[in-house]
Amino acid sequence: MSGRKGNNEGVDEGGREMLLLVKGAQQVVRVAGAGERVKLGASMGDLAIISATQHDGVSIAVQQDGKIAWVGPDSEVGAKFPGARWGRVVEACGRAVVPGLVDAHTHPVWAGDRVHEFALKVAGASYLEVHEAGGGINYTVEQTRAASEDHLLNLLLPRLTRMATAGTTLAECKSGYGLEVETELKMLRVLERARPLAPLTISSTFCGAHSVPKGLSAEAATRLVVEQQLPAVVEARDKGQVAVDSIDVFCESGVFNVAQTRTILEAGRRHGLRLNFHADELTPLAGAEMGASLGAEAMSHLEEISEEGVRAMAKAGSVAVLLPTTALVLRLPLPPARAMIQAGVPVALGSDFNPNAFCLSMPLVMHLACVMMRLSPNEALTAATLHAAHALGKAHQHGSIEPGKMADLVIIDAPRWDHLVYQLGGNDHVITHVIRAGKVIHERHN
Numbered sequence: 123m124s125g126r127k128g129n130n131e132g133v134d135e136g137g138r139e140m141l142l143l144v145k146g147a148q149q150v151v152r153v154a155g156a157g158e159r160v161k162l163g164a165s166m167g168d169l170a171i172i173s174a175t176q177h178d179g180v181s182i183a184v185q186q187d188g189k190i191a192w193v194g195p196d197s198e199v200g201a202k203f204p205g206a207r208w209g210r211v212v213e214a215c216g217r218a219v220v221p222g223l224v225d226a227h228t229h230p231v232w233a234g235d236r237v238h239e240f241a242l243k244v245a246g247a248s249y250l251e252v253h254e255a256g257g258g259i260n261y262t263v264e265q266t267r268a269a270s271e272d273h274l275l276n277l278l279l280p281r282l283t284r285m286a287t288a289g290t291t292l293a294e295c296k297s298g299y300g301l302e303v304e305t306e307l308k309m310l311r312v313l314e315r316a317r318p319l320a321p322l323t324i325s326s327t328f329c330g331a332h333s334v335p336k337g338l339s340a341e342a343a344t345r346l347v348v349e350q351q352l353p354a355v356v357e358a359r360d361k362g363q364v365a366v367d368s369i370d371v372f373c374e375s376g377v378f379n380v381a382q383t384r385t386i387l388e389a390g391r392r393h394g395l396r397l398n399f400h401a402d403e404l405t406p407l408a409g410a411e412m413g414a415s416l417g418a419e420a421m422s423h424l425e426e427i428s429e430e431g432v433r434a435m436a437k438a439g440s441v442a443v444l445l446p447t448t449a450l451v452l453r454l455p456l457p458p459a460r461a462m463i464q465a466g467v468p469v470a471l472g473s474d475f476n477p478n479a480f481c482l483s484m485p486l487v488m489h490l491a492c493v494m495m496r497l498s499p500n501e502a503l504t505a506a507t508l509h510a511a512h513a514l515g516k517a518h519q520h521g522s523i524e525p526g527k528m529a530d531l532v533i534i535d536a537p538r539w540d541h542l543v544y545q546l547g548g549n550d551h552v553i554t555h556v557i558r559a560g561k562v563i564h565e566r567h568n
């Protein structure tokens with residue numbers, strides 16, 4: 123670094139080394155204004171867009187640490203950063219730029235697949251029927267327990283790369299196909315090893331209560347999660363072997379009931395974990411009400427949430443992570459997304475990538491959220507950026523284009539951003555660049 127350093131607002135007078143300049147954008151869709159971490163009700167559709175004028179495009183300047191230094195008109199870059207040396211300049215050529223997408227719910231570490239179950243489900247078998255017949259999660263558990271750490275890592279990395287190619291720069295990634303200490307730790311270690319190798323940022327979630335292991339009662343499984351798995355995970359975390367942000371439970375009829383889920387979540391909270399769990403997916407159990415009473419940071423699915431549950435989540439500020447792919451694949455009733463937004467619940471989106479719902483594309487998830495759940499395109503973008511980051515406790519660093527935040531950016535091959543959500547599939551072609559922390563991690567070459 124040479125010369126004097128400017129601050130975010132001021133003029134940089136000394137020919138600073140900068141990481142990246144994106145210039146000539148038609149739209150920079152910031153999603154949020156300065157310091158805005160959540161956008162409730164009608165504000166969810168306000169994307170804080172900066173548009174080019176007839177003579178001037180929009181630039182984004184990124185400093186060496188990968189954070190956004192400044193956003194403004196192309197014509198002011200020279201005055202703001204006189205003599206700056208840009209590590210890379212990306213010409214946006216009249217295109218739109220949105221924040222890197224955030225996937226708030228994935229299960230990406232597993233071996234085997236469940237392609238054989240697809241035809242059964244299409245023919246009418248329900249998720250719980252497949253599950254109770256020993257398929258579903260329990261089948262994946264067998265495959266994942268048997269797989270080596272290296273094999274799981276080799277399966278995981280291309281999945282994360284496909285996510286990033288479709289615009290995801292931050293993803294929540296769960297364990298949960300081990301259901302015992304050894305394999306749960308193996309999955310978390312795989313995520314840890316993936317961090318420096320993957321093109322996106324990972325937020326890890328311990329989901330040892332994803333299913334009841336064969337031969338055990340849910341009560342016995344609850345005790346094992348609380349007394350064996352969780353302490354082992356916490357010990358590994360405290361020794362710096364794995365980073366774990368959240369704890370998850372599949373709260374469902376025939377899996378963990380509301381009281382057992384509460385016990386597990388409370389134990390996680392005592393160890394400083396964020397609460398982020400599967401609630402009211404297939405059966406209305408009032409899981410959302412229980413989660414809200416614990417101040418859960420996020421709950422997912424919520425297809426069967428009650429009106430009281432919606433009110434409780436709004437009051438508690440819990441993020442509703444909606445998963446349209448699962449509702450589609452399993453033909454579930456849809457969660458009341460509009461009522462949630464109206465009630466002031468922060469709504470986020472996730473791909474729910476798992477062997478049951480094999481989707482790695484957040485633009486497709488956004489499209490489905492619009493068509494199936496009636497989110498507006500603007501609301502879908504807020505849900506897949508700022509609110510998804512908020513669900514993970516990372517809205518201070520991710521989820522909007524704001525000086526001081528990570529320069530996670532997606533460039534769309536169109537002058538208006540909503541081509542990203544308008545197209546059904548094929549998003550690799552709509553996206554020209556994916557940038558994570560100021561580095562280009564994906565670039566379209568045709």
Ligand SMILES: N=CN[C@@H](CCC(=O)O)C(=O)O
Nearest residue numbers: 258259372448474476477478
């Ligand atoms: N519902 C529970 N967990 C996952 C499915 C996991 C699986 O079927 O392997 C979900 O969110 O849809």
Ligand SMILES: [Zn+2]
Nearest residue numbers: 227229400474
């Ligand atoms: Zn899930």
